[in-house]
Amino acid sequence: MALLINDACTACDACKPVCPNEAIAVGDPIYIIDPAKCTECVGAKDEPQCKLVCPADCIVVNPDCVETPEQLQEKYDGLHG
Numbered sequence: 001m002a003l004l005i006n007d008a009c010t011a012c013d014a015c016k017p018v019c020p021n022e023a024i025a026v027g028d029p030i031y032i033i034d035p036a037k038c039t040e041c042v043g044a045k046d047e048p049q050c051k052l053v054c055p056a057d058c059i060v061v062n063p064d065c066v067e068t069p070e071q072l073q074e075k076y077d078g079l080h081g
Contacts (some may be wrong), residue, residue: 001061001072003038012056014029020041033050038065039078
């Protein structure tokens with residue numbers, strides 16, 4: 001599953017630099033996660049780095065983008081292949 005940033009985002013910029021897939025971008029007024037690039041850090045780290053650093057706890061699972069760990073790994077490989 002891809003992640004998404006909800007309205008509790010404070011636009012602190014903590015998440016953007018830690019994303020290994022460059023899936024996080026500045027939005028207006030909150031940051032956004034591109035579901036085509038988000039692998040929940042599968043392939044790069046053991047857990048989503050953005051969620052670890054987010055002080056607002058505003059990064060949640062995107063219910064519109066359900067994917068298995070295998071699909072997330074395939075996506076990661078495609079992005080970094």
